Amino acid sequence: MTVWDRLKGSRAAEWLEHQIARGDPGHAWLLIGPAGSGKRNAAVSIAAALNCTTAPNVGCAECSSCLRILRQRHPDVHHIVPEGPLIPVDVIREAVLPEAARSPFEGGYKVFIIEEADRMNEAAQNALLKTLEEPHSDTVFILISDHEEELLDTVLSRCRIARLESVPEDRIVELLITEGIPESTALLAARVGDGDLARARAFASDQNTKERRDLWLGLPRRLVSPIDALDAAAEIIAEAAEVVQLREQAQRTEIVELAEAMGEGRGTATARNALAKRHRRELRRLEEEMLGEALQTIAGFYRDVLVARGGGVDAVMNIDQLAEIESWGAADVSDGALLRATERCLEARAALIRNANVAVTIEAVLLELVRLVPAPARVGDFA
Numbered sequence: 001m002t003v004w005d006r007l008k009g010s011r012a013a014e015w016l017e018h019q020i021a022r023g024d025p026g027h028a029w030l031l032i033g034p035a036g037s038g039k040r041n042a043a044v045s046i047a048a049a050l051n052c053t054t055a056p057n058v059g060c061a062e063c064s065s066c067l068r069i070l071r072q073r074h075p076d077v078h079h080i081v082p083e084g085p086l087i088p089v090d091v092i093r094e095a096v097l098p099e100a101a102r103s104p105f106e107g108g109y110k111v112f113i114i115e116e117a118d119r120m121n122e123a124a125q126n127a128l129l130k131t132l133e134e135p136h137s138d139t140v141f142i143l144i145s146d147h148e149e150e151l152l153d154t155v156l157s158r159c160r161i162a163r164l165e166s167v168p169e170d171r172i173v174e175l176l177i178t179e180g181i182p183e184s185t186a187l188l189a190a191r192v193g194d195g196d197l198a199r200a201r202a203f204a205s206d207q208n209t210k211e212r213r214d215l216w217l218g219l220p221r222r223l224v225s226p227i228d229a230l231d232a233a234a235e236i237i238a239e240a241a242e243v244v245q246l247r248e249q250a251q252r253t254e255i256v257e258l259a260e261a262m263g264e265g266r267g268t269a270t271a272r273n274a275l276a277k278r279h280r281r282e283l284r285r286l287e288e289e290m291l292g293e294a295l296q297t298i299a300g301f302y303r304d305v306l307v308a309r310g311g312g313v314d315a316v317m318n319i320d321q322l323a324e325i326e327s328w329g330a331a332d333v334s335d336g337a338l339l340r341a342t343e344r345c346l347e348a349r350a351a352l353i354r355n356a357n358v359a360v361t362i363e364a365v366l367l368e369l370v371r372l373v374p375a376p377a378r379v380g381d382f383a
């Protein structure tokens, strides 16, 4: 077993694995690719391989160092994620540069994984540039992005670039089956995952993810009046809050672990503050993800109705909902309204990423769905 197993079949990941195994850490990597292509996994695998104590440059996935890196709990592996729409220059100046100048805590490599690196504004990219140009020998930067055109040429030219591809549906099915998932679940999960192995895997193996999806997919049918819209909005927000709360509990465990690992010595307060800050970011991001998942799932349903109506049943994503999708397809809902409904869900999701008010955004989009695509009466329903 190695840390690269999760990325089997990706040629870009195989190339990265090979580069690191040759003993060449690289100092600045840029991982590019669509959602679900494994960029984050690849970044974490690089960090683990570089710091593995039993299989250096390979990553055994079992030693304490590998395990902590895979769980994002290693003091030398830093994850920088956007706060709202941006990675501001202060984050680079305060959280990255001083840390990059220090030696690694555990003597391996200090790794900075900058997620959605394109959200660094120009000032932030320029602040990073000097360190990218003259990195410490034991420091490695891994930038992750879906939008390389937003990165400065000067930054791009410093990075070694790996382009990851989204995973073909049949490959996802195959991988899930080898992981012990029954074929019928694997087929549905691959379709729902839409080229995103992590999403497909979560769907196939995590009961909560599955239940949430059922809840989201049940919403279009319930949206008849404005009151229904407000009820549904409250439900979506409560569900996201519940997931956030669970993560908060896990964070409390992590705080205890950190305290035990560090004792009460110098630097403890700094480490605690850094952890508290990371936790707050994590919770905000998780909420954004959960709400985004709800909106994306609902958008996918309306899209499926359009697709099925156009004769493309084979391209329907929610293949376990065919009867419901076809009943909407036969109902008196215009293509234009369905299209607009899909767009509105995705617009709301984008607004949340830009830090729009949660309740206002979710209520507004659901009220509009009631207006655009009120649930049609079911055949056999008598109003």
Ligand SMILES: [Zn+2]
Pocket (backbone or CB within 6 Å): 051, 052, 053, 054, 055, 059, 060, 061, 062, 063, 064, 065, 066, 067
């Ligand atoms: Zn290891």
